[in-house]
Amino acid sequence: MKTNERPTYSQIAIHAGVSEATVSRVLNGDLKVHPERASRVHAAVEALGYKKNRAATALASGRTGLIAVVIDDDLSVFADPFWATVSSGISRVLLENELQTLLMVASVDKADGPVAHYLEGGEVDGAIFFQLHKHALVRRLSKQGLPVVIAGSPNSNSELIFADTDNFGGAAQATRHLLSLGCQNVATITGDVEASAGLQRLNGYQQAHREVGKIASKALILQGDYTFESGMRLTAQVLETNPEIDGIFAANDLMALGAIRAIEESGRSVPQDVKVVGFDDSVMATNSKPSLTTIRQDIVGLGAAVAELMIASLNGEIVTPRILKTELVIRESA
Template sequence: MPVTSPTTFRTTYAEIAAKAGVSRATVSRVLNGDDRVHSDRAQAVIEAANKLGYRTNRAARALSTGRTGQIAVVIDDSPAVLTDPFWGVVLAGISRVLIVHDIHSVLMISPLESEDSPIAHYLEGGDVDGAIFLTVHQEHVVQSLVKKGLPVVVIGTPIDLKSEIVYVDTDNRLGAELATKHLLSSGCKKVATITGDISAVAGIDRLEGYHAAHLSLGIEVNEDLIAHGDWSFENAKTLTLRLLARNPDIDGIFAANDTMALGVMAAIHERGRMVPDHVAVVGFDDNLMAQTHRPGLTTIRQDIVGLGAAAAESMLSILQGETPAPKILPTELILRESA
């Protein structure tokens, strides 16, 4: 005979059935919302369950149904990712939606290098009903999981496999366009940009938005004003110093994220120039630093909670057998002092 739960003693269907004077199957029906049961009996079952403080045993249900009621949330185990406050908020968005559907989020913090890394095995092993990826470096690994039938949603646009992977993302292109347009239409004559890592889709899209803004306003893009950054503060600062040295008349800079925008401002300051009087600056993300920095950073806010929520909803949709289309979430220009 196996041991019983070490912590709590749980009440089972048997007890409820006894108290309500029905069979265990009827208890199951009632508790799972099957309406093919007489309302008085159903009532009796519900009362008995409440009185006994019943909590469903997920392990037993999982064993029986083959569904665990759990979704893996996979995060890359690198300091750069984990220290980004972004992810905590995304997690909250995911968790809030899933918990309403009684689905738990299992955290998997691990590098997903190859198709037979431990985490890939976990995911295939049936411990979870699906997986949401918060960062994807290895698209083929994700793809192989999809092919094995695992429901997968990715946060961020895939580079190659857009058509094969369900994803959600922020509208980086339009957000960047918004930012750049704001600079151009508020009097800046020469607007430069520090791009993100353009091997990432977000980096590419934000650069495209910069182009799109110029195009729609009929302004020629000067390639000399585009500096390729890597999302980091230091690098952005260096690039800005170089830009300003070559083009002293730059009067606006769009940085592809807030961290770089701070680097940009640091550089401008170091050159003895003022933000926004001499050079206006717009960032992207609206993170905590954008809010606390002085002058306050004008930036593009993403709906981060919404991103998580959208991913969770796509997952639910997949679990119901559908194939949801990619979701692209809108952004918003937040005006502060820097532009």
């Protein structure tokens, strides 16, 4: 195939006048090598344009330099740029640390599929999972000693390491904003409350109410599914049954836009009659009419945080979950 005459340790060793063992030590940061010899090695590496062979390193050391990013294809990878953005953040940071990102898009449900097989086969040094519900696989891998980091929160209080946006805080922020604008009856359209993100956003909404001595009425909590359609439908319904509503916090932008549509179709206007806040600060938020007040999360930052946790884990450091702050972006809708 390629007759690339890539130099090997033996060439470096000869060039530097040391043994291969010493070359290895120097290149792996072993401090017990005499500085002068070390610098000779470095010079040789430079001169010959040497680059380590991953396969050989992996075989000899057992470390592959590969981190799997596992995406369940149930996930709406296809509709939502969210995960892609997180991935890019991850990839970038890993790359800076000489690690490669192995992207695995597959059904992870069956804890015995090819993905599981692969991960358990020792082909990667660690695995990053995207917000998943209750996969036994993750636990199992973790128990087996494979460093695992979750992007998003695992919903049980497991010992898994994760990084996540402050869904709770962000939702509270959004709701507080509505309340502070004078809204008396603030409804919420939740996301999937089976998953942690959805639940946390709901909790944040309730928390903001508690802070001002209110209790969010059950009737004002509408279970959506992150789609435009659900936002629109639920809002239309609740406007019928609870016409006193003057504020809505939707767990994502798409549902918020759906809500706005329903509000307008009911003859009311946003933000005069009903104020609306979304979550995500997606592209649509800027361009919608009225533009959407929403909660911005640092998605690339989330990816970076996840990668950093992984790296720390690999280094054997004791790591704790990371929660990323959100930001309220005020536009026209509230």
